[in-house]
Amino acid sequence: MTATSTDPQVHPPAAGAHSHGGPVTKTGSPAERFTSRNPDDFAVPSGREEDWRFTPMRKLRSILRPYQSEGTEEVSLSGPQGARWSIVGRDHPRFGSVLRPADRVSALAFANVSDILFVEIDAEAQLSEPVNVTVAGKPGLNYGHVVVEAKPYSKATVVFDHTGNTTDTANVEFLLGDGAQLSVVTVQDWDSEAIHVSTHTALVGRDAQFDHVSVTLGGAIVRLSPTVRFAGPGGSAQLYGLSFAGAGQHFESRLYVDHAMPDCSSNVVYKSALDADSARTVWIGDVRIRPEATGTSTYELNRNLLLTEGARADSVPNLEIETGEITGAGHASATGRFDDLQLFYLQSRGIPEDEARRLVVRGFFADVLNHIKVAALHDRLMAAIDARLGGQPSDDAADSAADETGTA
């Protein structure tokens, strides 16, 4: 099932949508996704491969072969009681406990990284504040590796904040114990030359809850591959993404949710806006429901808003269902331009056109941004988006008015 669309087709909520509930047609057993820890098991990609066909490979030459990590990223951490972190070696038992490299860049980073950032959330700890991992990059080549272990029944938020100008290939592993609730926000607010290719992979324990929000606003090439597996029944994964691509920016998100345990759920909402003719976004959403994953519920949504002529958004949802015993499965994808009727409606109430456009784009992104519960971060990202849209710092009075109107 492939939908590559740049058609002017805005926000029809059901456009391209369909669901698989009730009587389900099994799609057969697809080939197993190839994974390996040996980089040489992956040929150097040329750009013709399915995995790389959307990516501008010429700019990625430097990361397709092993390199010496130049250590030009400054990583700093802060966090409340209940969270601990340290730099560990490759011999740490959690290193590689979740990751199964699925492409050459991920395998190279895994094979060559030496320092691993290990973050532990204590069992049953309820963190009062987020754990902040800030990465400030300077020009140079870097390998990165992070392992976050959320022990059973812990509840925590971990924020990754990437700024500066660097080349970064990395793997991030999330290991969720039974009943753990881990909320991850990863912000890619790089300078315009940065290259960032990273796999985020989670193993979700029994009844555990994994929320992952990816926000990409800056960088030349940002290619993130969030993948999720379940280690026991009853887990849930919520994957949200926001990309705002401008001139010369290529933002790619490749998701894979592998349902192999019963009674788990996954929900994917990824949204992109593109505001230059040379802007590109790619969204690949693969979901596999294996025969043993009965009672699965999954939905994927991708929406792309083209703010200028010439911008291109590719969207490829893919759902493989190998059992009829599921609760529900579906996906929807649509790419379109500004909805003239929305603009007309807002303008007919006196709102000037540029402000009406900002309202529409903010509204378009709202259901992703609203999953960022760290207020200061939410506000910073909203302000960055407003600035991109040519707006003034937003007037929070309107939001307060909502609260007062609602509770008065």
Place this chain on the structure above:
Amino acid sequence: MSKLEIRGLHVNVEETEILKGVDLTVSSGETHAIMGPNGSGKSTLAYSIAGHPKYTITSGQVLLDGENVLEMAVDQRARAGLFLAMQYPVEVPGVSVSNFLRTAATAVRGEAPKLRTWVREVNAAMSVLEMDKSFAERNVNEGFSGGEKKRHEILQMALLQPKIAILDETDSGLDVDALRVVSEGVNRVRETGIGTLLITHYTRILRYIKPDFVHVFFDGRIVESGGAELADELEANGYARYGVNEPADTEAVTAGA
């Protein structure tokens, strides 16, 4: 005193002429009802005045207090004092009613309303329309029922205080209770002395909102004008005298609903 003058208005949709010379003047304090069968061009008139991009004005004038409305951008028309309550209000995902109303009020009034008085003002206007407070937190028109959409339109009319309001089939899709509540909301705003152009297919809303003038719209122009008694005539005989077999009375609406 304000005055909306429509003079010799001709409007095309793509290559087809829909309005074929409309002349009408609406002044402050007056309520004009435009009645006509389906497809007569009533809604085209409303959207053309508001500036909908789908409609092309081929000739004629629309003046608000002598200013040429047709040269204004859509938002300028609203700030000049025109308001259109739409038959099919548009969903704006992710934008809360509260944020939308305040942004619109700020634009129309030229400054942000003071938060404290604004909250009171919104709550008062919502209670007239029997709207729950939680309504303000929902996204604009998203998942609204037909009745909620119409209440929301009239709520905006109350808060934006236009000089001239055009209500396009505000009665369509409303049950009796909702029609009463919405009509009361409209009447509250009318009492402030604005001019109202009420576009409708059926006479039933005219039981709640009493027009000073009734105009029959047919084939892209006004074919007959009179006082409120013209609505009674339409209620009794429908649009048969204009060669259209469509009733205009309430009973027929209820039976056919």
